Amino acid sequence: MNRLKFIVLVAFLAVSTSSFAQFGKLLDKAKAVATGNTTLLNPSDIATALKQALEQGTSKSADLLSKENGFFGNDAVKILFPPEALKAEATLRKLDLDKMCDDAILSFNRAAEDAAKQAKPIFISAVKNMTVTDAKNILIGSNDAATNYFKTNTIDSLSKVFDPVVEKSIEKVGATKYYSNVVDRYNKIPFVNKINPDLKAYITQKAIDGLFKEIAQEELKIRENPAFRTTDLMQKVFSSVKK
Numbered sequence: 001m002n003r004l005k006f007i008v009l010v011a012f013l014a015v016s017t018s019s020f021a022q023f024g025k026l027l028d029k030a031k032a033v034a035t036g037n038t039t040l041l042n043p044s045d046i047a048t049a050l051k052q053a054l055e056q057g058t059s060k061s062a063d064l065l066s067k068e069n070g071f072f073g074n075d076a077v078k079i080l081f082p083p084e085a086l087k088a089e090a091t092l093r094k095l096d097l098d099k100m101c102d103d104a105i106l107s108f109n110r111a112a113e114d115a116a117k118q119a120k121p122i123f124i125s126a127v128k129n130m131t132v133t134d135a136k137n138i139l140i141g142s143n144d145a146a147t148n149y150f151k152t153n154t155i156d157s158l159s160k161v162f163d164p165v166v167e168k169s170i171e172k173v174g175a176t177k178y179y180s181n182v183v184d185r186y187n188k189i190p191f192v193n194k195i196n197p198d199l200k201a202y203i204t205q206k207a208i209d210g211l212f213k214e215i216a217q218e219e220l221k222i223r224e225n226p227a228f229r230t231t232d233l234m235q236k237v238f239s240s241v242k243k
Contacts, residue, residue: 077210
């Protein structure tokens with residue numbers, strides 16, 4: 001009888017130990033999801049999901065801004081006169097030369113819209129260099145962590161590559177002509193300080209700034225709204241983080 005009780009007790013303990021072990025694993029997983037612990041995720045999955053998110057964000061941003069009025073019709077990214085030319089603009093508008101100024105502003109934005117068509121492959125190429133460690137830090141970082149990482153690590157190379165693209169776009173839409181009309185007219189006014197801002201550098205920087213602003217918006221959508229996570233892997237990885 002005692003032997004039978006002993007066997008039953010051993011069997012019970014074995015089952016109980018196994019059950020508690022399984023329960024412990026489930027509890028650890030639950031805690032990981034609740035606290036944003038990504039250690040249970042495959043590092044390569046994190047990297048791939050982040051790259052998918054950035055590729056999606058850059059593609060959508062480039063597509064949106066390259067449309068007609070993509071820059072001009074969006075106050076958040078609309079390109080106005082360079083700071084050093086604002087006095088010239090104000091002076092010419094007082095002289096009823098509004099159309100001259102408006103034509104110049106429209107041409108700035110048309111140049112940026114045209115250049116944005118070429119931005120997608122440039123940005124997507126830059127995504128490829130992201131490491132697994134970078135991706136994990138971005139995943140648990142701020143809502144614009146991916147955009148900030150992207151900006152920090154690519155801004156110089158992007159400017160160099162984007163510069164000739166913008167130059168061609170400026171000539172294509174006649175921005176140089178319209179801006180020269182403004183500058184020449186202003187510089188003919190007696191006693192004013194002559195201006196000659198670098199239009200190409202200005203539009204290049206503003207176009208890139210506009211793209212990053214849109215990318216940040218896309219990143220926020222992906223982080224906060226599951227509907228914008230367009231792949232199974234993005235759903236899996238981003239849902240693991242609880243902000």
